[in-house]
Amino acid sequence: MTTVGHWEPIVTQIWDTVITPCDCCGQVVAKRLWVVDVDGEEHRFCSTRCEELYRTHVVPQRRAETAT
Amino acid sequence: MAAQDRTAEGIGDGIDPVLLGIINNNFVNICREMGITMTRTAFSPIFNEGLDFSCVLFDRHGNMIGQAEFCPAQLAASLFIVRWTVEELGVDSFEPGDVVLHNDPYRGGAHIPEHSVIRPVFHGGELWGFVANVGHLAEIGGKAVGSFAADATEVFQEGLRIPPVKIVSRDENNLDLWRLIMANHRTPRNTWGDLNAQIGSLRVAERRLLELLDRYGAEFVSQAAEELMDYSERWMRAEIAAIPDGSYEFTDWMEDDGVVDEPVKFHVTVTIDGDRMIVDWTGSSPQVRGPINATYGVTSGAVYNAVFHVTDSSIPKNSGAYRPIHIIAPPGTVTNVVYPGPSVGGNTETHPKLVDMVTGALAPVMRDRVAAAEGASACNFLFGGVHPKTGDYYANYHLEGCGWGAKDYDDGNDCTIVVNGNCRNTPVEIFETRYPLETVEYSLIADSGGAGRHRGGLGTRRIMRVGAGAEVTASALFDRTKGEFRAWGLEGGLPGGYGAILVKRNGDTEFRTFPEVYGTVSASKFTNILLKEGDEIMLDAPGGGGFGDPLERDRDAVARDVAEGIVSPEAARDVYGWDG
Structure with missing residues (x-):
């Protein structure tokens, strides 16, 4: 299911307290994000597992909601 | 199918099922012994009477391999806390005898009073895994005595926030850090006693785990842990697959957030898709000013808690059991607080409602289990x-x-x-x-x-x-x-x-x-x-x-x-x- 993506490190300063959430599950991500293009939009996930969830659940669900 | 039948059938392409059961029971009993140590040595009633702590084992990759009958909220949060800590500090930063302390609700924690201590376990000079104890310290400073400010609007009012830091390095206390922490707590003697009880329980666990590794060999115990996780995953997938496919929704409310006298909405959609379950909290209220916001750890913990209530209780509780369960908690809502929102009540008032909502959503198709x-x-x-x-x-x-x-x-x-x-x-x-x-x-x-x-x-x-x-x-x-x-x-x-x-x-x-x-x-x-x-x-x-x-x-x-x-x-x- 995983397409071409890449791991991107999260670079923070010592004073940084804002934590990056996953675009799919909302979980905070400590050190690196899985960056991948989905339907022409760049998304940042905590894992390839979340990319799969996004493609197989979130996207179809949104399409269905739009259709109705 | 009876539990014994599943056990016999489900385990075992590799290790003998009886031996796997013995290894699993060892993991569970190490956690139980940690708990006994904790209740007998802690200073505060919240531990020796209230039992508000949890003891857990992890492998070197941050997978939970053992737990016992402790607090479901803390057990689930520990999945995120330990993984976060290992990722943030880096696995190579751990040395024998270290203890990392962590209570940050934005780094996987359930709420700020809960302090996790994590100790690496080395065997033969190699990092094998981690032992952890998550405990609710009764007083950690902040605006309210007892550190449960019901009218807090920021995390800073809720107590002293600690990112993952080494409170013990190679079995030597980092006394400067201890002093800084205790200077910000109202009952520092209890903090000293309770945190040392937690740390003491880690030493007991390390000793028992090393005995297990010496007896069976580190590689074998690692393989057993992997097989147990796969077994739990298969069993959980079978349980989920037995629920009719479909999406089930539920809405519930909290009466107010402690700051604004208005009801707060929670909404969930539980989707059963074959052998996976997706629990989506989209539609819940935006994050509120008061401290009933849930952290991601709390919301996830509530989902796992609910699922364990409606599935077979014999499934070994390890990371494998959690794999088929997917959670979506939009950041900035009451189900996933973002910095610097308060969250101390999310773990006590919101968590149980979220559990009930998941089971309530499934009630039409699982009436005999909810x-x-x-x-x-x-x-x-x-x-x-x-x-x-x-x-x-x-x-x-x-x-x-x-x-x-x-x-x-x-x-x-x-x-x-x-x-x-x-x-x-x-x-x-x-x-x-x-x-x-x-x-x-x-x-x-x-x-x-x-x-x-x-x-x-x-x-x-x-x-x-x-x-x-x-x-x-x-x-x-x-x-x-x-x-x-x-x-x-x-x-x-x-x-x-x-x-x-x-x-x-x-x-x-x-x-x-x-x-x-x-x-x-x-x-x-x-x-x-x-x-x-x-x-x-x-x-x-x-x-x-x-x-x-x-x-x-x-x-x-x-x-x-x-x-x-x-x-x-x-x-x-x-x-x-x-x-x-």
Whole structure:
């Protein structure tokens, strides 16, 4: 299911307290994000597992909601 | 299929199933022994009486491989806490004898009072795994005594926030860090004792784990842990696959957030898609100002908690069991607080409601496994001050048991701590020997269990009086005290009784609400109210919802409830149609 993506490190300063959430599950991500293009939009996930969830659940669900 | 059949069939392309069972029991019992160490050595009643802590084992990759009968909320949060800590610090940063401390709610934690200590376990010079203990320290500073500020609007008011840091390096205490922490807590001696109890439990676990690795070999135990996780995953997938495919929704509310007197909405959609479950909290209220926001760890923990309630309890509880369960919690909502939003009440008041919502959503397709809603309030009562007899400063965090929801096959439990806690309340003797509070009454509340074919569990009433010469600074964080926010019933069962926290000032003749007496915004959530000698406080815990039509309740059961004072004769007649 995983397409071409890449791991991107999260670079923070010592004073940084804002934590990056996953675009799919909302979980905070400590050190690196899985960056991948989905339907022409760049998304940042905590894992390839979340990319799969996004493609197989979130996207179809949104399409269905739009259709109705 | 019986549990034994699953075990025999499901385990085992590799290691002998009996041996796998032995390894799994070793993991569980190491956690149990950690817990015994904790209760026997901690200073505070919240640990040695309340059991508000959890002990867990992890492999070197941050997968949970063992846990025991501790707090479901902490057990789930530990999945995120340990993984976060290992990722943030880097696996290579751990050395033998290190202990990392962490209580950051934005880094996987459940809420700020819960302090995790994590120790790496090395075998033959190689990192094998981690042992961890998550415990709720009763006092960690912040604006409220007992560090449960019900009117907090930022995390900074909730206590001292600690990112993952080494509090012990190669078995040497980092005393500068200890001093900094204890300078910010109101009861530093307890902090010293309780954190050392947690750390001591890690040493016990390390010793036992090393014995296991010596006996069976590190590689073999690692393989066994992997197989156990795969086995748990297969079993959980089979359980989920047995639920009819579809999307099931549920909405519930909290009466207010402690800061703004408005109801807060929670919404969930549970999707069963073959052998995976997706639990999506989209549609819940945006993050609120008050501290009932849930962290991602809390929301995930609530989902896992609910799923474990409706699936086979024999599934070994390790990371494998969690794999088929996917959670979507949009950041910036009440189900996934973002910095610097407050969240201390999310773990106690929100978690149990989220659990009930997941099971409530599944009720139409799992009626024989779900329960009506529970009281779903930990009835948090925090208090502190200078003890008039000793001159020492004290602080305590108290939980009260509420009624649990009835099921299709039985009444709900009476007087049981919320489903996320697995904790115990503080005994009367502890209140009266350690704190200047005399117990006037402690009883079950008649008619607080939601009526039904099976009755909801009863809530409790506790009345305490401030002792001679004492002043007590009190805070509270309750819910289900008004409006339509009582514990809901199922299939015609009625809602449970209201909770309440009331005060009768010395010389008054009746109990009144805190808004009436002190002008607080919320009747159930307030901070730092000064109670004086002779003042009395009443804590009423809410009851659980009923299941089924009350008119269908067994007549002997109604008669027994009346005889025992659980149901009043009036309710028996009017609600149950009893003419005895």
